[in-house]
Amino acid sequence: MISINNLHANVEDKNILKGLNLEIKPGEVHAIMGPNGAGKSTLGNVLAGRDGYEVTAGSVTLNGKDILEMEPEERAREGLFLAFQYPVEIPGVSNLEFLKASVDAVRAHQGKPALDSVQFLKLAREKCKAVNLDQSFLKRGVNEGFSGGEKKRNELMQMMLLEPSLCILDETDSGLDIDALQVVAEGVNAMRDANRSFIVVTHYQRLLDYIVPDYVHVLANGRIVKSGGKELALELEEKGYGWLESADNGAA
Amino acid sequence: MAEQFHAQQLALASEQARNPLLAALNAAGQQAFAAASVPNRKTEAWKYTSLHNLLTGDFQRPASQSEFTAALREAATLGNLKAPRLVFVNGQLNNELSDALALEQVTLFSQANAAQQALISQHLGSVLAQAADNQSGSAHLFNDLNNAAVNDGVLIHVGKNQRLEQPLQISWLTTAEAQPFSLNSRLLMILDSGAEATLAEHYASDEQPQNSFTNALTELVIGDNARLQHYRLQLMQEDALHIGSTHVALARDSQYNAFHLGLGTRLTRNDIVVNHNAGGSHCELSGVYIPQNQQLLDFHTCIEHKVPHCTTNEVFRGIMNDKARAVFNGRIHIHPQAQKTLAELSNKNLLLTNTAEIYTKPELEIYADDVKCAHGATVAQLEEKAMFYMQSRGISKKEAEVMLSFGFINELLEALPDEDIAQVLRPLLARRFGRDQSLSRHLLENETAGLSGENA
Ligand SMILES: Nc1ncnc2c1ncn2[C@@H]1O[C@H](COP(=O)(O)OP(=O)(O)OP(=O)(O)O)[C@@H](O)[C@H]1O
Ligand SMILES: [Mg+2]
Numbered sequence: 001m002i003s004i005n006n007l008h009a010n011v012e013d014k015n016i017l018k019g020l021n022l023e024i025k026p027g028e029v030h031a032i033m034g035p036n037g038a039g040k041s042t043l044g045n046v047l048a049g050r051d052g053y054e055v056t057a058g059s060v061t062l063n064g065k066d067i068l069e070m071e072p073e074e075r076a077r078e079g080l081f082l083a084f085q086y087p088v089e090i091p092g093v094s095n096l097e098f099l100k101a102s103v104d105a106v107r108a109h110q111g112k113p114a115l116d117s118v119q120f121l122k123l124a125r126e127k128c129k130a131v132n133l134d135q136s137f138l139k140r141g142v143n144e145g146f147s148g149g150e151k152k153r154n155e156l157m158q159m160m161l162l163e164p165s166l167c168i169l170d171e172t173d174s175g176l177d178i179d180a181l182q183v184v185a186e187g188v189n190a191m192r193d194a195n196r197s198f199i200v201v202t203h204y205q206r207l208l209d210y211i212v213p214d215y216v217h218v219l220a221n222g223r224i225v226k227s228g229g230k231e232l233a234l235e236l237e238e239k240g241y242g243w244l245e246s247a248d249n250g251a252a
Numbered sequence: 253m254a255e256q257f258h259a260q261q262l263a264l265a266s267e268q269a270r271n272p273l274l275a276a277l278n279a280a281g282q283q284a285f286a287a288a289s290v291p292n293r294k295t296e297a298w299k300y301t302s303l304h305n306l307l308t309g310d311f312q313r314p315a316s317q318s319e320f321t322a323a324l325r326e327a328a329t330l331g332n333l334k335a336p337r338l339v340f341v342n343g344q345l346n347n348e349l350s351d352a353l354a355l356e357q358v359t360l361f362s363q364a365n366a367a368q369q370a371l372i373s374q375h376l377g378s379v380l381a382q383a384a385d386n387q388s389g390s391a392h393l394f395n396d397l398n399n400a401a402v403n404d405g406v407l408i409h410v411g412k413n414q415r416l417e418q419p420l421q422i423s424w425l426t427t428a429e430a431q432p433f434s435l436n437s438r439l440l441m442i443l444d445s446g447a448e449a450t451l452a453e454h455y456a457s458d459e460q461p462q463n464s465f466t467n468a469l470t471e472l473v474i475g476d477n478a479r480l481q482h483y484r485l486q487l488m489q490e491d492a493l494h495i496g497s498t499h500v501a502l503a504r505d506s507q508y509n510a511f512h513l514g515l516g517t518r519l520t521r522n523d524i525v526v527n528h529n530a531g532g533s534h535c536e537l538s539g540v541y542i543p544q545n546q547q548l549l550d551f552h553t554c555i556e557h558k559v560p561h562c563t564t565n566e567v568f569r570g571i572m573n574d575k576a577r578a579v580f581n582g583r584i585h586i587h588p589q590a591q592k593t594l595a596e597l598s599n600k601n602l603l604l605t606n607t608a609e610i611y612t613k614p615e616l617e618i619y620a621d622d623v624k625c626a627h628g629a630t631v632a633q634l635e636e637k638a639m640f641y642m643q644s645r646g647i648s649k650k651e652a653e654v655m656l657s658f659g660f661i662n663e664l665l666e667a668l669p670d671e672d673i674a675q676v677l678r679p680l681l682a683r684r685f686g687r688d689q690s691l692s693r694h695l696l697e698n699e700t701a702g703l704s705g706e707n708a
Contacts, residue, residue: 048644051636076646088641092659092666093695101655101694102645109646117697141659158645 001026001197002047002166007058009046016042018222019058024166027194031208031233032201034219035241040201041085043219044170048082049075062166076102077109081164083155085171085201090142095154098142099124103161127160130190132183148175156187167191168199173207185210205237218244254290257307262286264313264434265401271361273369274402277377281399288393297392300579300611301550305518306493311434311465314342318427323458325349327487328423330454331676337421338406342464343435352420357411357449361438362404371409376402376440379471379499383525383554386585390525390554394495398436398469405438410447410478419450419483419670424466425457426492432463439470443478445503450481450670455496457488468496474506476530482510483673487680490517490547497523502562505532511668513677514551515684516543516576521550528555528562528590538664539568542684543576550579557590557623564595569664571657571685572601572608582627583615590620597627602634602660604653651694654686658695 001024009017016039024030034040046053047060049072060068067075090098100120107114115123121138128135131153143151152172159167169188173181188198188211200211208216208230216232217224218241225244226232262285269278290307291298318341328339328349336352338345345360352358359368377399383391406422424437441451453470474480484498494517500508514520526535535555543549555564570578582597601610614627634656642652661681665674679696686692 048640050640050644071649072640072643073646073648076644082644084641084644088635088638090638090641090656090659092662093655097694097697098642098645098647098655100697101647101651102642104694105646105648105651141663162646 001028001063003059003061005059007046007060008056009042010054010056011042011052015056016222017046020219020223022217022224024197024199026197027192028215029192029198029200029211029213031213031216032199032219033203033216033233033236038219039222040219041170044082044168044201047075047168048072048080073105076162077106079165081159081162081167083152083159083167083169083172085174087143087151087155089144089146091144093142094139095142096121096124096138099138099158099161102158106162124161127157130160131157131187132180133157149177149180152176153180153183156184160187160191165195166197166199168201170201171203173202173204181207182210205233208233220244253307254292257309258290260311261397261434262400264311265397265436268313268401268403268436271403273361273364273372274376277399277402281396281401284396285393285400288396290393297552297581300577301519301521301548303519305548306465309432309465309493312431314344314433314435315429317344318342318429320346320348321427321458324425324427327425327456327458330421330423330452331679333419333421333452333672333676335419335421335452337423339423339425340437341425342427342429342433343437357409357414357416358420359407360404361407364407368407368409371442372407372440375442375471375473377471379473379501379527380469380497382501382527382556383499386527386554386556390523390552390583392523394467395469395497398438398467401436402438405440408439408441408449408451410443410449412444413446414444415447416449419452419673421452421454423454423456424468426462426464426466426488427458428460428463432465434465434467437466437468440473441471441480442473443475443480445476445478447475447478450483452483452485452673455486455488455494457492459489462489462492465493466496468494470496470498472498472500472508474500474502474508476504477506478503479507480509481669482508484510484512485677486514486520488515488517490545492517494520496521498525500526500535502526502528502530502533502535504530507534507536509536509669510538511664512537512539512551514539514541514543514549516541516547516549516578518546519548522552524551524553526555526564528557528559528564531559531561533562535564535566537564537566538667540661540664541568541570541578541580542573542661542681543578544573544684545576546574547576549576552579552581552583554583554585555595557584557586557593557595559589560591560593562590562593566597567664568599569661570599570601570610571604571660572610573604575605575607577609578611580610580612580629581615582613583617584625584627586616586618586620586623586625588619591622593620593623593625595623595625599629600660601629601631602657603631604634604657651686651691654682654691655695657685658682658692
């Protein structure tokens with residue numbers, strides 16, 4: 001699905017990712033945990049192609065294609081989806097218009113038939129229901145005045161509409177109450193299948209009770225310093241990251 | 253150049269003025285205009301607005317009758333807005349499309365009955381005169397020119413406690429003639445106490461290159477507890493030259509709610525002057541300017557708080573593309589007596605290219621001590637994080653730009669009280685930003701599929 005090899009990246013001339021390796025096969029769910037400022041969101045932004053995130057070494061291939069030279073919209077059309085840690089508000093552009101533009105672009109690229117307005121509205125209403133958002137959210141400006149939890153559910157709704165092959169969820173669980181957390185987890189679980197992979201960035205082991213990962217990685221200081229199964233999350237919850245960072249420093 | 257223009261306009265005005273009812277106003281106007289000097293770069297209120305494109309013109313009177321084409325008809329209906337209307341083409345009333353004269357509230361100066369003539373004599377020029385009294389330089393020689401030339405015009409009089417159910421549409425259309433020509437258009441609206449109405453003033457043309465200079469003057473007299481919702485929409489082809497003034501007088505507890513839109517032309521200058529003349533009045537003024545190519549679009553607003561306990565909320569937004577230049581000068585003048593004034597002014601601008609220009613200047617002049625005033629002006633480019641967000645969803649950079657630009661303006665359209673007017677404007681603006689149709693289609697899809705409103 002995605003191969004990340006020796007990825008080095010700078011933000012504002014500051015070296016953040018320092019030789020990150022990650023290999024994800026179709027159908028796998030990988031959780032990434034790690035201290036604040038470790039570079040987790042940076043990884044998401046680099047993979048999605050954000051301006052100002054400069055790759056200085058390494059390679060990333062998605063389904064065999066080198067994506068590092070692609071524009072963000074091309075990567076999205078190739079099946080990469082980033083659920084933002086902080087979704088952006090776009091007043092004046094309705095959520096429905098935005099979603100339709102997005103779905104049209106991705107489907108056109110993938111050679112799928114275009115949906116007409118009526119079909120799309122029906123689909124969008126279904127997905128609203130699936131993430132427990134009232135349909136009135138389709139008419140509102142994109143994320144405009146949405147609560148933190150509503151924004152996260154809107155991210156998930158976009159993911160469901162776009163049916164990406166690689167989903168990167170950056171702290172989609174942060175700020176969610178327990179009911180919303182279950183809604184998100186159910187949404188993700190419903191989308192799990194043999195051809196779709198997930199990178200789930202989280203600070204809380206709690207999420208991983210609902211979305212059970214195949215692997216858990218610790219990202220610290222710009223690289224993966226430890227990998228394991230889901231039990232690693234429990235261990236981290238108990239011990240924190242201190243013991244790992246020292247291990248990392250020792251290895252460096 | 254300026255002298256020639258000045259002399260020519262004076263001659264045209266003297267020729268045009270021949271309505272005995274307006275003789276005194278004409279005479280005063282001619283005198284004032286003859287004495288006034290044409291602004292140049294050193295004139296503060298015209299510092300960034302060159303009159304070059306106007307002063308180099310050689311203008312005649314418009315031909316007496318012009319052809320009413322399908323393109324003009326289309327422009328006149330304003331997206332099939334349901335409204336009684338008056339339609340002028342190059343200054344001439346089009347009888348076929350003008351059905352508003354059937355209303356008792358609407359007439360022309362030339363057709364006014366005795367009572368209406370009395371109103372005209374009493375009010376025409378009176379609101380404008382307040383601007384001169386304010387000594388803020390917000391009355392200029394083009395107003396004098398209009399006084400000098402006015403021969404006919406539109407009178408709207410809404411009587412005590414009357415409410416007009418539908419908006420009134422007054423369209424001033426132009427179409428190119430063999431010779432460049434100039435027009436002075438005039439509108440006077442009077443709302444008696446407790447009256448309510450919506451006025452949609454509409455300046456438009458066909459799509460051919462225009463050779464008109466329109467000097468428009470609107471005076472709005474809003475009585476005690478009366479309410480006017482005003483739209484002033486400038487949708488002309490870009491070669492049209494336009495100088496327009498709106499002067500408003502607000503009586504006790506009255507309201508002026510307005511939305512001014514300028515698409516931009518080679519020269520468009522708008523002055524909006526609002527006089528708070530008695531306590532409890534409110535002014536809710538919003539506007540949008542979106543010049544492109546090499547257009548020059550200037551909004552000068554001036555809110556005069558002369559008495560205590562009045563409020564103003566003013567919001568203007570602009571998007572400048574290509575090599576366009578816009579000027580926004582928002583003055584709020586709080587006179588010494590005007591205690592307990594609440595006034596806010598916000599002006600936000602987007603520059604889409606690095607050759608576009610905006611000169612924005614909020615001017616708060618406060619001579620009373622117990623007032624609350626706030627103002628802010630910003631100039632920015634499209635937000636990087638919003639662009640990235642849209643692109644990360646597969647939307648092309650170009651379409652994201654169009655959607656964001658539209659959204660920036662649409663925020664103000666969403667606040668309009670008349671959804672049917674907002675619906676007329678949205679496609680127009682979307683197409684303006686998405687010059688290639690594929691870029692604006694998602695903004696228009698809801699409208700065409702009928703999915704907006706209650707259904708969605
Ligand atoms: N635009 C930027 N300009 C400067 N520094 C940045 C920028 N973006 C990120 N950084 C820095 O890069 C480092 C990694 O940030 P990143 O957001 O990737 O951390 P994170 O692992 O996602 O942390 P958190 O758990 O708090 O979300 C931080 O030190 C951060 O300050
Ligand atoms: Mg983060």
